Amino acid sequence: MTQKTMHTSDFRPLDVEAIRGDFPIFADIPPLAFLDSAASTQTPRPVVEAMDAYYDTYRSNIHRGIYRISEEATDQYEKARQKVAQLINAPRTSQIVFTRNTTESINLIAYSWGSMNIGQGDEIVLTDLEHHSNLVPWQMLAQRTGATLRYLEITDQGLLDFTQLQDILSEKTKLVAITHVSNVLGTINPIQSVIDAAHAAGAKVIVDAAQSVPHFHVDVQQLNCDFLAFSGHKMCGPTGVGVLYGKLDLLEEMPPFLGGGSMIRSVERDISTYADVPAKFEAGTPSIAEAIGLGAAVDYISEAGLASIHVHEQELLKYAHDRLQDIEGITIYGPAPHQKSGVISFDLDGVHPHDIAGILDTYNVAIRAGHHCAQPLMKKLDVIATARASFYLYNTLEDVDRLNEALQKAQALMGRRK
Amino acid sequence: MNIYQEELLDHYENPCNYGTLPNPDISHEEDNPLCGDKIRMDLLIEDDTIKDVRFCGHGCTISLAAASMLTEKIKGKTLTEVKNLSRDDIMDMVGIPLGPVRVKCALLALKVLKAGAYGIKGWPGEEDG
Secondary structure (H helix, E strand, O other), X not given: OOHHHOOHHHOOOOOHHHHHHOOHHHOOOOOOXXXXXXXXXXXXXXXXXXXXHHHXXXXXXXXXXXXXXXXXXXXXXXXXXXXXXXXXXXXXXXXEEEEOOHHHHHHHHHHHHHHHHOOOOOEEEEXXXXXXXXOHHHHHHHHHHXXXXXXXXXXXXXXXXXXXXXXXXXXXXEEEEEEOEOOOOOEEOOHHHHHHHHHXXXXXXXXXXXXXXXXXXXXXXXXXXXXXXXXXXXXXXXXOOEEEEEOHHHHHHOOOOOOOOOOEEEEOOOOEEEOOOOHHHOOOOOOHHHHHHHHXXXXXXXXXXXXXXXXXXXXXXXXXXXXXXXXXXXXXXXXXXXXXXXXXXXXXXXXXXXXXXXXXHHOOEEOEEEOOOOHHHHHHHOOOOEEEEEOOOOOOHXXXXXXXXXXXXXXXXXXXXX | OHXXXXXXXXXXXXXXXXXXXXXXXXXXXXXXXXXXXXXXEEEEEEOOEEEEEEEEEEOOHHHHHHHHHHHHHHOOOEHHHHHOOOHHHHHHHHOOOOOXXXXXXXXXXXXXXXXXXXXXXXXXXXXXX
């Protein structure tokens, strides 16, 4: 990661044993080696307890309730919004819109901001590293509007090729949609440079931060990004709640995405006036328990310390690279450990990634295998699928050892063919 | 390690009927979008009987071994007999328990066969859903 975004002052080593004690799923002996946090993380007790407290003691709908438990629910829901705002250093709490997940946040921008600001002949710049969630919504927008997609490519090392940036950006560029961290390769993109260059060209920037906000400190004011999206379930929170951050003037100008209750100021038969942000973008009853759970997750990872989490993942990643690179027939994709987040993508010569994951599962080692919702990147790497191990604050060197041993066994079992 | 028992691995390492036919009466290819596995099946038909069959493609152990086993099973049978092959028949043939994702690997070859020979779309066992 870039040193600029790391708060070294809050660094202290993680107490991984204590952390693991908060996750009942690791109580088995031998424990589950869970190496799929880039897909979805495990949930610590404090997060589940915060949601239980809502259901057990103040379950009710938020906003407009004239009784105490509804006021309590509203208060807790809005406190969660404050916690998220503080986590990413948003200037105002109202700039945090709760959505379902990163995908919904990006679709919201594509429909609302996109339909107002993107037209025939305009260009949207993406990168080779995008997850389908930051690619398909832009394809759909381009098809609706006649805009064109341009791609910033990656080098053989899996890093963005910056020599192309100035050629791709032009007065036609209206938006740059870029992932902060690749979910497949782990590459940490130097998005500060991309944001600055895009702004110089007059374009707006949306950052897919699904793989960055959970793992190191992200500061939206420092980055000066226009929009930023991430998911609760990749940062120890529950599924069903995600976040969209936007600059206030942009959010205020944008039309609503979904219409319905909560997002209005007044409704007549033929016309409505809309609520202020963020309510304008939160039609209908939201995921109340999940937002409260996300607030508790923000507390949890902040208490552990994002700088500490990043250092811990770096240690696991370097160790994994050292151990795995000696396995016969292994190819590790992507850049060196210091240029990426806690993700290691690989394949074994002659062993299909699904077989790798299937065999590892018999050793209670959980990894992901497939295209990781990034088919254009798979094509670029000239592979059909890869196997991917990813780390979070609760993983240990022992998890990596077990991954290594299980891979050696898979290699011994399957590598004998062809 | 029952997930990769010997018979399955044998079919994967030395697949039966691997390749293509020069003038097939039926040739069909499909992929599994979940994992990118792809299988093509060529059939030679005489009087409703499958005289010869070949498959080719790429995929995991389960999908290729199941394809190999399936070609063995259907060779010499009539198209009418083969039409009734079900998801359960394939599960019995593969002989190991599979989770929902990997069931699709095992069923890919049958899906290709049913789409190519009978125009039946969809995953075996889910045609009505």
